[in-house]
Amino acid sequence: MSGRSLRSRSYLWPIFIGMWITARHLFFNLFHMRCLPTIQYPEQRRNYSPRFRGLHILTVKQNGDIRCTACMLCATACPAACIHITADEHPDPNVEKYPREFNIDMLRCVFCGMCEEACPxxxxxxxxxxxxxxxxxxxxxxxxxxxxxxxxxxxxxxxxH
Ligand code: SF4
Ligand code: SF4
Structure with a gap:
């Protein structure tokens, strides 16, 4: 056995120091909540940049009809193959097709924006x-x-439009 003291061999002292530092931070933070970088979500929400591109939207025309013509370009461009469209004939003869089904599997989406870029x-x-x-x-x-x-x-x- 080396000549190290009982205190340094017992590991209790470093544990005590660690606990003391943790408790010091805990009580400091409890009484200085405003200094914390934490956002109290969902009551508080961070303001994202207007350039942020998040969850998808299908836009509509002024009459409320969906703008999508089921051309499949977004589904073709999607590198994650997460857009699934079922096209159907539109009742209005002036509109060729519309998506009877338009699903995006958000668990596969990588938010690359290729669908948005591809849409004509x-x-x-x-x-x-x-x-x-x-x-x-x-x-x-x-x-x-x-x-x-x-x-x-x-x-x-x-x-x-
Ligand atoms: S953002 Fe990218 S991965 Fe997600 S649906 Fe669009 S093309 Fe696919
Ligand atoms: S590219 Fe645009 S119009 Fe074509 S299927 Fe996708 S959302 Fe619809």
Whole structure:
């Protein structure tokens, strides 16, 4: 056995020091909550940059019809293969097609923005929404209605044509 003291061999002293430092920070922070960098989410929310591109939106025309013409360019451009569209004939003969189903699997999406870039009619956009939570995998499959609702809820400045 070396000549180290009992105090340095017992490990109790360093544990005590560590606990004391932790307690000091705890009590300091408790009485100086305003100095903490923590955001009290969801009561408090961080302001994101207007350039932030988050959850997808399907935009609509002035008459409320979806702008998407089911051309599949976004689904083709998507590197994560997470856009699934079922095209159907539109009842209006002036409109060739519309998406009967338009689903995005948000668990596969990498938020690259390629879908937005590929769309020739500005029908899909990355909006300012960023809250992506759910209890079930199915909660992360955003349907056409979810995507239109995302636009109504978050983008009052979506341009309607
Ligand atoms: S942001 Fe990228 S990964 Fe996500 S749906 Fe669009 S193209 Fe696909
Ligand atoms: S969102 Fe745009 S790119 Fe995608 S299918 Fe509709 S019209 Fe085509």
């Amino acid at each position: 009619v500005d029908a899909i956009r990355m909006g300012p929404g960023y809250e992506l939570a759910g209890f079930d995998r199915n909660d992360f499959i955003y349907t056409k209605d979810d995507l239109v609702k995302n636009g109504n809820n978050t983008l009052s400045h979506v341009t309607h």
